[in-house]
Amino acid sequence: MLQLLLRRLLLVVPGFLGVTALTFFLIRLAPGDPILLLAGERGVSAERYAELQHQFGFDQPLLIQFTDYLWQVLNGNLGTSVVTQTPVLEEFGKLFPATLELAVIAMIFATIIGIPAGVLAAVKRNTVIDHSITAVSLVGYSMPIFWWALLLILLFSVNLGWMPVAGRINFIYDIDRVTGFMLIDTLLAGDKDAFFDALHHLVLPAIVLATIPLAVITRMTRSSMLEVLKQDYIRTARAKGLSEFSVIFKHALRNALIPVITVIGLQTSILLTGAILTEIIFSWPGIGKWILEAVYRRDYPVVQGGVLLIAGLVILVNTTVDLLYVVINPVLRRR
Amino acid sequence: MRLKAYSITAIFLIFITGNLQLAAASTLVYCSEGSPETFNPQLSASGTTFDASSRQIYNRLVEFKLGTTEIVPGLALRWDISEDGLEYTFYLRQKVRFHSTKYFTPSRYFNADDVLYSFNRQRKTSEPWYKVSGGVYKYFNDMGFNRLIRDVIKLDDYRIKIVLNKPDSPFLSNMAMDFASILSKEYADSLMKAGTPEQLDIKPVGTGPFMFVKYEKDAFIRYQAHPGYWRGREALDKLVFAITVDPSVRYARLRTGECQVMAYPLPTDIKSMKKNPAIKVAEQPGLNTAYWAFNVRKPPFDQARVRQAMNYAINRQAILDVIYQGTGEIADSVIPPTIWSWKAPDNVYVYNPDRAKKLLAEAGLAGGFEMDIWAMPVQRPYNPNARKMAELIQQDLSKIGIKANIVTYEWGTYLKKSRDGEHQTILLGWTGDNGDPDNFFSPLLSCAAAETGNNRSFWCNRKFDDLISLARIEQDQGKRKKLYRLAEVIFKQEAPWVTIAHSVRFLPYLKNVQGLKMDPFGGIYFSGVRLSK
Numbered sequence: 128m129l130q131l132l133l134r135r136l137l138l139v140v141p142g143f144l145g146v147t148a149l150t151f152f153l154i155r156l157a158p159g160d161p162i163l164l165l166a167g168e169r170g171v172s173a174e175r176y177a178e179l180q181h182q183f184g185f186d187q188p189l190l191i192q193f194t195d196y197l198w199q200v201l202n203g204n205l206g207t208s209v210v211t212q213t214p215v216l217e218e219f220g221k222l223f224p225a226t227l228e229l230a231v232i233a234m235i236f237a238t239i240i241g242i243p244a245g246v247l248a249a250v251k252r253n254t255v256i257d258h259s260i261t262a263v264s265l266v267g268y269s270m271p272i273f274w275w276a277l278l279l280i281l282l283f284s285v286n287l288g289w290m291p292v293a294g295r296i297n298f299i300y301d302i303d304r305v306t307g308f309m310l311i312d313t314l315l316a317g318d319k320d321a322f323f324d325a326l327h328h329l330v331l332p333a334i335v336l337a338t339i340p341l342a343v344i345t346r347m348t349r350s351s352m353l354e355v356l357k358q359d360y361i362r363t364a365r366a367k368g369l370s371e372f373s374v375i376f377k378h379a380l381r382n383a384l385i386p387v388i389t390v391i392g393l394q395t396s397i398l399l400t401g402a403i404l405t406e407i408i409f410s411w412p413g414i415g416k417w418i419l420e421a422v423y424r425r426d427y428p429v430v431q432g433g434v435l436l437i438a439g440l441v442i443l444v445n446t447t448v449d450l451l452y453v454v455i456n457p458v459l460r461r462r
Numbered sequence: 463m464r465l466k467a468y469s470i471t472a473i474f475l476i477f478i479t480g481n482l483q484l485a486a487a488s489t490l491v492y493c494s495e496g497s498p499e500t501f502n503p504q505l506s507a508s509g510t511t512f513d514a515s516s517r518q519i520y521n522r523l524v525e526f527k528l529g530t531t532e533i534v535p536g537l538a539l540r541w542d543i544s545e546d547g548l549e550y551t552f553y554l555r556q557k558v559r560f561h562s563t564k565y566f567t568p569s570r571y572f573n574a575d576d577v578l579y580s581f582n583r584q585r586k587t588s589e590p591w592y593k594v595s596g597g598v599y600k601y602f603n604d605m606g607f608n609r610l611i612r613d614v615i616k617l618d619d620y621r622i623k624i625v626l627n628k629p630d631s632p633f634l635s636n637m638a639m640d641f642a643s644i645l646s647k648e649y650a651d652s653l654m655k656a657g658t659p660e661q662l663d664i665k666p667v668g669t670g671p672f673m674f675v676k677y678e679k680d681a682f683i684r685y686q687a688h689p690g691y692w693r694g695r696e697a698l699d700k701l702v703f704a705i706t707v708d709p710s711v712r713y714a715r716l717r718t719g720e721c722q723v724m725a726y727p728l729p730t731d732i733k734s735m736k737k738n739p740a741i742k743v744a745e746q747p748g749l750n751t752a753y754w755a756f757n758v759r760k761p762p763f764d765q766a767r768v769r770q771a772m773n774y775a776i777n778r779q780a781i782l783d784v785i786y787q788g789t790g791e792i793a794d795s796v797i798p799p800t801i802w803s804w805k806a807p808d809n810v811y812v813y814n815p816d817r818a819k820k821l822l823a824e825a826g827l828a829g830g831f832e833m834d835i836w837a838m839p840v841q842r843p844y845n846p847n848a849r850k851m852a853e854l855i856q857q858d859l860s861k862i863g864i865k866a867n868i869v870t871y872e873w874g875t876y877l878k879k880s881r882d883g884e885h886q887t888i889l890l891g892w893t894g895d896n897g898d899p900d901n902f903f904s905p906l907l908s909c910a911a912a913e914t915g916n917n918r919s920f921w922c923n924r925k926f927d928d929l930i931s932l933a934r935i936e937q938d939q940g941k942r943k944k945l946y947r948l949a950e951v952i953f954k955q956e957a958p959w960v961t962i963a964h965s966v967r968f969l970p971y972l973k974n975v976q977g978l979k980m981d982p983f984g985g986i987y988f989s990g991v992r993l994s995k
Contacts, residue, residue, distance in 0.1 A: 293714075
């Protein structure tokens with residue numbers, strides 16, 4: 128186990144270096160210049176342009192800029208945003224809890240519904256239930272997120288008035304930021320109403336964000352279960368006279384979960400990085416929108432630092448999944 | 463089991479009936495379009511930043527009367543201008559309180575030291591404050607204040623003199639702009655002493671109607687009324703900016719009452735907003751002009767006749783109907799009608815393809831020619847869809863035998879290449895900063911601007927240039943008006959642009975919001991706003 132962990136950690140180093148170099152050079156290859164974009168129609172004089180280039184260090188040869196940046200990163204400094212003049216790490220730290228909170232709730236939702244739905248579809252194979260679950264998950268998978276979110280807002284918020292349209296909490300609650308996780312902060316503030324309100328605000332964005340992972344998990348669980356249910360040991364378990372519940376959940380599901388966990392890991396990485404549309408529509412102050420805006424404005428330090436931090440998270444999630452694999456699968460554990 | 467079912471039902475009920483009605487009566491929630499870059503208006507050029515900072519938190523020595531471009535006293539009670547137009551003496555208001563917040567308690571009233579500090583931070587490179595938070599004072603430099611101001615002198619605690627290098631009529635208008643906001647020197651000193659000067663730009667202290675309380679990036683900004691505001695305490699107790707990037711979602715939040723005022727509605731939503739009995743939609747022509755400029759350094763646009771032909775060839779009404787969808791008006795002048803010197807021009811170009819053909823024939827181009835139209839890759843306040851606009855122009859041109867190719871680049875590249883004069887014709891526009899006509903004429907059409915490339919037509923007409931230069935130093939508004947009108951006659955004749963449209967700005971809000979005035983500069987002020995029951 129420890130050996131595996133060390134092996135994985137060793138692989139992280141070239142991964143990080145690759146991501147740093149790729150982001151650094153790719154964003155500079157893209158047409159556009161942060162200073163010109165900041166200046167807009169008003170423009171900027173040649174002297175002022177040179178002055179600003181020097182101030183941000185963009186006047187140095189690219190390779191020197193890169194080595195300087197690498198050195199900074201190794202010293203734990205990801206640079207300062209060209210637009211807001213705030214350290215990248217500080218901005219990330221402020222925005223990431225919102226993304227993580229939403230991703231975790233969405234993933235819990237997708238897993239709690241997706242696994243039982245997949246199991247049910249597999250057990251009731253080729254029945255109306257199976258077809259319905261498959262059809263719904265296919266629709267969910269192919270649903271354009273933007274349209275789906277606006278549809279839910281129009282129905283549940285604007286027409287029925289059951290759900291808030293956007294934001295993390297109603298503005299009547301002024302909750303002090305302690306952890307950045309609204310659910311935890313409202314509990315720490317001892318405000319039960321605020322906690323329920325924050326939970327209430329999570330419902331629609333979590334449903335929207337969970338839609339695709341839910342469909343993927345359902346389909347993966349179904350196919351994995353079908354595979355497992357064909358195995359000899361399942362027939363043996365049934366022959367032994369075990370209850371169907373025990374056969375399905377104790378013997379079949381545990382084995383079927385291995386590919387499902389891989390999918391959950393991959394989907395979690397996607398949720399952490401790809402919640403841009405959900406964050407924009409629900410005015411959710413997360414990192415997706417932050418990086419997107421930085422790309423538009425060619426805010427090099429934010430793009431570089433943000434991508435590096437996200438890459439770190441993806442690597443972390445995937446390493447955790449690999450380790451979970453070992454915990455679940457005794458065969459791997461013995462290796 | 464039954465108890466469990468009841469609990470689940472109860473939680474569900476809390477969920478669906480949950481407190482959807484917002485904030486108490488004296489709290490106004492404004493659905494804004496984005497996060498501010500900073501809370502110090504000296505450091506930014508973005509309207510979103512000004513809305514969140516200077517327009518709620520700060521005051522300036524002189525200000526624009528709310529809803530107009532008229533200059534009124536702000537922190538200066540009055541001012542004198544020397545005969546030669548080089549010295550401005552401001553007499554400061556007394557007993558003006560700075561905000562007392564959780565992070566700063568002022569021990570004195572506003573005085574000349576604060577004015578001195580606010581200007582010197584932006585102009586004196588040797589000041590320790592100059593480099594704080596990046597030291598990029600965009601507007602101060604862009605408006606030429608770094609070259610224009612010779613000195614800022616404190617005469618006594620309540621008198622300050624600003625000495626200019628040359629007379630400059632728009633100076634007072636520029637002094638009402640956001641970058642000229644007055645910050646607290648006492649607060650600045652305390653932060654410098656504590657070794658955290660950059661906090662000044664993150665946690666602001668001003669003299670304005672609202673005090674900063676809290677900000678979470680991409681989520682919200684909270685303010686509360688300044689109890690000691692020198693114009694009198696605001697009726698609103700609290701003000702919240704709910705940062706909502708998507709315009710459809712802003713509208714949904716307005717409809718559900720999650721916010722009472724919303725920024726920048728989609729043109730396509732205006733009709734439905736107007737039909738909604740709970741919503742009022744205020745509208746005002748924007749302080750902007752969209753234009754199509756011809757590079758006079760490139761043939762055949764070096765001939766005035768060809769440029770005039772373009773003016774006759776374009777059906778601007780069709781552009782207005784298709785692109786602006788009722789949210790704009792035809793521009794017949796360089797300046798929009800909200801600027802004091804505007805007057806409907808006597809001679810305007812009316813769509814007339816036959817006349818255009820005739821002019822082309824006179825220019826020796828009866829057989830037509832091939833040309834490029836550069837179209838912006840982005841949506842701007844003055845032009846909602848440049849690409850589509852270029853397509854309409856392309857169609858109009860094909861009717862007079864011209865084959866037009868549409869060219870576009872990434873926004874920064876587009877601006878740079880066109881400043882370098884690589885284009886043949888270009889779609890662009892301008893949004894005014896200070897309500898002064900010079901703010902359109904000089905940066906866009908002067909010979910100096912042709913040198914820097916900001917004048918995208920590179921048209922330099924000495925007579926025109928002399929007129930606008932004279933108008934810039936003339937103090938008498940009546941005389942300035944006449945000079946600008948003469949300049950416009952030359953502009954029309956020479957036709958370096960087709961002036962296309964001035965967009966109309968909309969501001970939707972709920973009917974219980976009273977006293978909200980539209981700002982011609984496109985900003986938003988909540989001073990004087992109250993909520994009725």
